[in-house]
Amino acid sequence: MRVAGLISGTSVDGIDVAVVDVDEGIKVIATTTVPYPADVREAILSVSNAPAHAATIARLNFLLGELFAEAVRSAGVPLESIDLIGSHGQTIFHEGEPVEFLGRKIASTMQIGEAAIIAERTGIETIADFRPSDIAAGGKGAPLVPFLDYQLFRHRAIARVALNIGGIANITVIPAGAGMEDVIAFDTGPGNMVIDALAPPFDRNGERARAGQVNRALLEQLLNEDPYYHREPPKACGREQFGAGFVHRTGIDVATATELTVRTIALAIGKYPATEEVIVSGGGAHNSYMMERLATVLKPRITTPAEFGIDGDSKEAILFAVLAYQTHQRRAGNLPSATGARNAAILGKVSYT
Ligand SMILES: Nc1ncnc2c1ncn2[C@@H]1O[C@H](COP(=O)(O)OP(=O)(O)O)[C@@H](O)[C@H]1O
Numbered sequence: 001m002r003v004a005g006l007i008s009g010t011s012v013d014g015i016d017v018a019v020v021d022v023d024e025g026i027k028v029i030a031t032t033t034v035p036y037p038a039d040v041r042e043a044i045l046s047v048s049n050a051p052a053h054a055a056t057i058a059r060l061n062f063l064l065g066e067l068f069a070e071a072v073r074s075a076g077v078p079l080e081s082i083d084l085i086g087s088h089g090q091t092i093f094h095e096g097e098p099v100e101f102l103g104r105k106i107a108s109t110m111q112i113g114e115a116a117i118i119a120e121r122t123g124i125e126t127i128a129d130f131r132p133s134d135i136a137a138g139g140k141g142a143p144l145v146p147f148l149d150y151q152l153f154r155h156r157a158i159a160r161v162a163l164n165i166g167g168i169a170n171i172t173v174i175p176a177g178a179g180m181e182d183v184i185a186f187d188t189g190p191g192n193m194v195i196d197a198l199a200p201p202f203d204r205n206g207e208r209a210r211a212g213q214v215n216r217a218l219l220e221q222l223l224n225e226d227p228y229y230h231r232e233p234p235k236a237c238g239r240e241q242f243g244a245g246f247v248h249r250t251g252i253d254v255a256t257a258t259e260l261t262v263r264t265i266a267l268a269i270g271k272y273p274a275t276e277e278v279i280v281s282g283g284g285a286h287n288s289y290m291m292e293r294l295a296t297v298l299k300p301r302i303t304t305p306a307e308f309g310i311d312g313d314s315k316e317a318i319l320f321a322v323l324a325y326q327t328h329q330r331r332a333g334n335l336p337s338a339t340g341a342r343n344a345a346i347l348g349k350v351s352y353t
């Protein structure tokens, strides 16, 4: 079955598309990224964790549906050959950990990019809204990528960690000979999000961080004071913790933000000393200074999904193609060991054509 996967991550940089043939194995047919127009990115950031009118959110939801549908077209694969779309959408709010709300404990998440529009414009059945199903099952709604990491990277004799450095950084720990239930996955902390806020749109190749000075006192303070880094998984974080508020409150600079990302990734991977290989994907893999720092502080060999025939920038788009396929087959797509859900759940909602 040919499935198109769509996602825009927490960096809000643009829509990643992957067209994948999914049956026994996973064969990637085409990938592309369609950057958001600057004003659209601005509008998304302005409704993410900021007071916003419901009208703005509703309009953005439908506008993003149009942009996601156009992104499928731009992959250059005839629409008639695509059987199914899996769209993650754009997260504008994620709170996987329940909070006290109107007398109840509520965990919640919101992804926008209206699937009814995507299905109507492309003529292709579209599955979207994957995360709420996991939250309904008692999970944190994230991370979902371990499902794919396990399929792509598991090895009988080699212990591996898949590291994705997006807006937030996350790892999937796959011990040698692991079964699915042995996989551990969690967000390590900020990826590029804090850096992007300080050096918009991003610190190309880490040049500003390389030229800057790490504020050691601030770094140690942040590492020691935030209980998040020291908490046991499952755990997930987002723009709520590391968005504009964090930048403002801490007075952090680009060099220190880059080192914070590196050190918190190293802290997380260091908890799994058997790890022999770290497979790095996401936009942060293009930050050559960050990669140099990671190579210095990490013991395991560093590699990329390219070694496994996968484009590292498209891994999450591939994931949502694979998850849509799972749902289409009435099969679960979450890993309870990763999200903390009580049970495996069939993820998403379907817009038929
Ligand atoms: N050449 C580069 N140098 C430094 N950072 C880069 C480079 N290319 C991409 N990035 C970073 O990657 C981010 C996008 O990564 P991505 O994996 O798409 O994240 P997300 O999943 O959060 O959207 C950009 O916002 C930027 O911070």
Ligand SMILES: [Mg+2]
Pocket: 008, 009, 010, 011, 012, 013, 014, 016
């Ligand atoms: Mg992105």
